[in-house]
Amino acid sequence: MRRLTPVLFLFLVACGKGEEENLPPRLAVSTPAPTPAEYSSGEELFNGNCSTCHGLQAAGTQQGPPLVHMIYETNHHADASFYRAAQVGVRAHHWSFGNMAPVPTVTQDDVRQIISYVRWLQREAGIF
Numbered sequence: 001m002r003r004l005t006p007v008l009f010l011f012l013v014a015c016g017k018g019e020e021e022n023l024p025p026r027l028a029v030s031t032p033a034p035t036p037a038e039y040s041s042g043e044e045l046f047n048g049n050c051s052t053c054h055g056l057q058a059a060g061t062q063q064g065p066p067l068v069h070m071i072y073e074t075n076h077h078a079d080a081s082f083y084r085a086a087q088v089g090v091r092a093h094h095w096s097f098g099n100m101a102p103v104p105t106v107t108q109d110d111v112r113q114i115i116s117y118v119r120w121l122q123r124e125a126g127i128f
């Protein structure tokens with residue numbers, strides 16, 4: 001599955017072409033390096049619980065913003081905002097996707113692993 005992720009990502013980008021104007025502003029995420037083993041459980045948890053809205057590799061979809069984005073770097077959105085988002089949801093304030101509902105399927109420890117994965121993606125993209 002991990003091997004397939006970059007391929008799936010390119011596939012989604014290619015398929016989204018016609019709807020480009022509806023997509024959120026996103027960073028040009030160059031095909032990220034293969035996910036290091038230490039982040040692979042975070043990637044699985046992210047793909048299973050967050051990627052329907054935040055996109056594979058957190059690149060965003062029409063349902064939710066990219067988390068690989070300047071506004072989600074550590075100074076503006078510290079790790080606490082991830083725990084809070086999963087636990088109580090998010091009231092829309094940065095974008096026009098609507099509110100994020102809580103994600104009760106993830107534990108605190110799951111979110112911890114998701115954060116490690118997303119921070120790695122952000123570092124790969126040169127965000128911090």
Ligand code: HEC
Pocket residue numbers: 046049050051052053054063064065077081082085086090091092093094095096097098099100101103106114
């Ligand atoms: C049903 C769609 C959906 C799912 C699933 C989802 N999110 Fe979100 N999320 C959103 C939307 C939409 C926003 C943006 C709200 C706004 O306008 O600021 C958001 C915002 C966030 C934010 C920013 C919080 C803030 O304080 O601004 C974080 C962090 C986040 N999501 C993490 C996650 C994580 C982690 C998961 C998986 C456990 C997840 N989201 C699953 C839709 C979703």
